[in-house]
Amino acid sequence: MSFSLTILGANSAQPAYGRHPTAQIISLKNRNFLVDCGEGTQIQLSKYHIKRSKIDHIFISHLHGDHFWGLFPLLDSMMLAGRKKTLHLYAPAGIWEFKKLYRQLSGNFDYTYPIVFHELHADESRIILETDAYTVSTIILEHRMPCTGFLFQEKPADRKMIGTKIEAYQIPYTQIPGIKKGANFTLPNGTIIPNNELTLPPPAPVSYAYCSDTAYTESILPIIQNATLLYHEATYLEDMKSVAKERGHATAKEAATIAQKANVGQLIIGHFSARYHDLTPFLQEAQTIFANTALAEEGTVFEVG
């Protein structure tokens, strides 16, 4: 698979029952993206045989400690392992304040590899990383502090050339890239052959939406609409709906409602409160609304596409 998600941790702030705080690896086009970095993330990476050296981009959703206390130990270890490659860090400005204070207190050391800091703003959704093949955009969440989710979205691939048409219309090879991008073809006599007679549509691009931490909010529906895979936090069960709302969190039922309204392919729920040992009720509650739901269990790999 060229696009997958590995859960490293999906507990809320207080670790419980051996469950770790939030961290995920998104593998996309042979790159590993680390999303959030709770305490112990580097140890989880090691446990699941994911190389630190293959991570060039780290995304931090917000400044609650259970989403970032594992970052600095990881950055330290990358240095100790002799890293030279540039690392891109997408995070709220406060993370860079920590880095500066740490540097100052630890004797003005600096990392031996370049870190490019990309400050995140939780005001409006924007593309923060773009290549020929995919984009990463922020999702504006509703939490007790500014908090962004992340949408990893493949770009539509080129249309597929129908091989027999090349010979039938004597299409020069130089024109094929343009036709794959949607151009028509004009015969020497001026007749225009429309693109849809020459090509087949590409497979639908796939996407992964990460939404943690957030209260129930339908404002995210437009950006996550039709996502192949959605991770939505579900800190509590529905009977604690008012506590969830007060603390800027969601219930399993609410997460499933969002999944249903956004018409996603699959829902993964996580960020479980330490008050719950058995997570089965989360799955049951969500599945009454949205059947294709899974629990974010550590070590599980979900295929996006």
Next chain:
Amino acid sequence: MSFSLTILGANSAQPAYGRHPTAQIISLKNRNFLVDCGEGTQIQLSKYHIKRSKIDHIFISHLHGDHFWGLFPLLDSMMLAGRKKTLHLYAPAGIWEFKKLYRQLSGNFDYTYPIVFHELHADESRIILETDAYTVSTIILEHRMPCTGFLFQEKPADRKMIGTKIEAYQIPYTQIPGIKKGANFTLPNGTIIPNNELTLPPPAPVSYAYCSDTAYTESILPIIQNATLLYHEATYLEDMKSVAKERGHATAKEAATIAQKANVGQLIIGHFSARYHDLTPFLQEAQTIFANTALAEEGTVFEVG
């Protein structure tokens, strides 16, 4: 046992082979003292069934991240678990700077329990905690930055009254506490019975000395002399002695030499570099100098007295 040491982690900065960074629990007179708090400490506490709620004192030796990145997640979890009791934190001033920045960036929350901050100074050894039964003192180490070890030392117990003497000399019970503290007894006729005829000496007080991180330095010998148990870092083997010195660390042989010169009862070595998988050579190297040496393996409990 009323005085013991539990190893939670004893790897150097870069976690390796499942080994965690530095953290230890000293159990003394029904209290748990946490010494250093590397990443993952609260998860290790949970693994070894040590309750966070029983920790009222935390000591941080210095400001390298592998000795403190687990602190803030632990403080957060204590809050989330509803802690109300005062916590005493002994650490370099920089730790309190982190706490202030974290508080500010996380929305000006404050911990729901009092934290009394005791700033450590690495200039000269001093008593930082004293009760009727024990003292905790700093040990000035030699590292790349200011760094203190900690000496946990029982106070001498009272001398033991010889029961038959009470009747023989008709000693009033009101005078017994004084005699246990070393007083003589005067008979009605003025004859003085010396204390050593009335009492037996108490068992020798026991002590535990924690020395991480440090280069080889004999300046610590006076304070750790005759310690019952010594933890001394041994980041490298002797063939990397010059690297060790340059980085403010020690070798297994150097740790053993310190143990021998200080005439301690037992030596534990730790803070192993990630370059070593098999730790047997550390033990072998140290034991050529000081036979009663053990490796600081996670989960091991050492009895001090």
